[in-house]
Amino acid sequence: MIQRWSPETVAAPIGPYSHLVRVPADHELVVVSGQIGVLPDGDLAGPDAGSQTRAVLANLERLLEAAGAGPEHLVKIFSMLSGTEHLDGFxxxxxxxxxxxxxxxxxxxxxxxxxxxxxxxxxxxEVEALVAVPRR
Structure with missing residues (x-):
């Protein structure tokens, strides 16, 4: 089982994330390339960060499924925004x-x-991810 935690010896996370994640030996790491906010047909989900982020995460969920995983197998998410004005929507x-x-x-x-x-x-x-998929 993937272990996620934030020790009390450092400040609490400032958002929805864990400071540490441990991947057990019976998992393999899968790297997800940067995903952008497009729909399955390739059209942009919308001009704003909220629409694009929802599309990115829907795409990520489909990619996880294709890899035999789910959100519970996400180890790390790395997000990039093209300006601070997009922070609230994201x-x-x-x-x-x-x-x-x-x-x-x-x-x-x-x-x-x-x-x-x-x-x-x-x-x-744009969002990249690391996934720990249980070995079959």
Whole structure:
């Protein structure tokens, strides 16, 4: 079982993440490339961070399923936003999804950076992930 925790010897996390995640030996790490806010048909989900983040997380959920995993197998999420003006929409969409995925907390490790731009001007969110998939 993947172990997630935040020791009391450091300040509490400032968001929905755990400081530490331990992956047991009977799992293999799967790396998810940066996902952008497009729908399955390739159309952009919307111009705002909320719409794009919801699409990113829906895509991530489909990728997890394809790898034989679920949100409970996420080890780390690394998010990039193309400006601080997108923080509120991103955080709201993450909170909605994490409430569904992790009703009792136990969140994956997470990092967030704000960058000057992403690969295309219309993209405002990109998310990478590490997944610990149980070996079959």
């Amino acid at each position: 955080r709201a969409a993450m909170r909605e999804t994490f409430t569904r995925w992790y009703p009792e907390a136990g969140w994956p490790a997470q990092s967030l950076i704000v960058v000057a731009a992403l690969a295309r001007p219309e993209l405002v969110v």
